Amino acid sequence: MIVTVVLVLMVLVPTAYIVLASLNTDIGVAEGEFWPSSFTLDSYSKIWTTADLGNGLVNSLIVCAFTAVASALLGTITAYVLVRYTFTGRLTILRGLVGLQSIPGTLMLLPVFVLFSSAGNYLGITMVGTRWGLFLAYLTFALPFSTWVMVTYLRGLPRELEEAGRVDGASTLRILFRIIMPLSLPAIVVSAIFAFLLGWNDVLFANVLTRPETHTAAVALSIFGVTQEGGALPVYSQVMAAALVTAAPVVILYLVFQRYLVGGLTAGGVK
Template sequence: MGRRHTQPAMILPRPVHLACTAVMVAVAAAPVAFLLLVSVMPDAESVSGRLWPSRLAVGNYVRLWTTVPMAQGLANSLVVALGAAVLATLAAVGTAYCLVRFTFVGRLVLLRSLVGFQALPGTMLILPLFVVFSSAQAFLGVQLVGSRVGLVVTYLTFSLPFATWVMVVHLRKIPVALEEAARIDGASRLGALLRVILPLSVPGMAVATTFCFLNGWNDVVFSSILTQPETRTAAIELQVFAQSQEGGALPLYGQLMAASVVCAAPVVLLSVIFQRQLVGGLATDGVKG
């Protein structure tokens, strides 16, 4: 028997493979292309349903900053999403290291609970979190409702289990022999973790940080309840802007789409910067001997 072909290009005829690829690219690119076109389209033409602008209204990207407080929303989103992602990843490295390298009572229960936490719908935690945050303000004098700190704590409740599981999977692929060699050379366990394990964990940390960042950046449910006008995130500002255009005499769809492009730009930039680490963390099989 010949060797089985596992590559799609070898299984499908080349014309069929190219046609399927073209269809998938078109389906994925069509909404993005429409978003970009409407963002540079005059408002009167976007309302009329035209698919191609008669002229480029680049001023939409300039006027949106005065129409909606997008700069403030972007700053709030960057602080809370990046802060929660970095804190979750750093805590996940230490937690995953203990779960992978040590054996203790309750270890398997904790590992399985990480998966179970991901199955809980976030809407179930809205009321408990609000009550806990309100109680903290009443009894401890710490304001969490309406503050950026409250959002960071909220996002950590979802990001930390996911980041820990990602790091557990990644650390399992790092040979213990590398750490033992560092210990023989005189490094402490903490030194081996910082000098050997941590550099080898960069792809996994990039994956965990990126997805945790996306979790906070795209959130609308929690940020709509736990924020006030001064701490609204970009997603909430975009939602409020979209709702204000309903029923208007001339909806500012051009500026709305421009604001959507601006909100998506940081995520795209982050993916481009960490593209190599993301591919390495998602597609490789760890350290190769």
């Protein structure tokens, strides 16, 4: 019980400080006030002009939403083939999905950048600095995880449901989209949310593969924080407000899909 309370406090205390600091003035935060002497929402109105947060949020939502949907859809289809069919190289692919999770993303930054730059030079396709180039980069890392999540879940679905569908004359695609996917909704939501978070929290790839017009919210927030260092009056309150605004979509996402997350994460744990 004591350990639980300590762990909860380790999370709540910094969060409470961020919220209170965002409601304080920049001068108050700079002076070390934990509890604001006067509450104000000025920081929430200023961040839209001092930081390029609006454009960053739009870019993040577009890229991360497409990554989440594509990885969940492709991961489900790939997992269905790996679970329900036997072919040469199947075990190698399954083992490769696990092995890919152990490769740090930082090691892939330079190869991905060189590959995308080469595509622009040799194929005439502009990828560096575009939203869809960043989307492909995120999909590369999100798809193996999404596929493995779906493989674990689909192994627990009874084959009798598919056999009943085939008896009724349903094709493979009809079974996949009308039977498998509705039953796998909790796992699909889990894989989609984790893919969404992969892109939303990323700063490294987004900083290298984008330009100012396509910067994501994480990059805009990091740039805003760095530019305030060494200033006459650090705008700490605005930085805290920008951090909360950036975190809000993820919190809302968790609250909306909470029941699916619980079911998807615990599925396959008991056989």
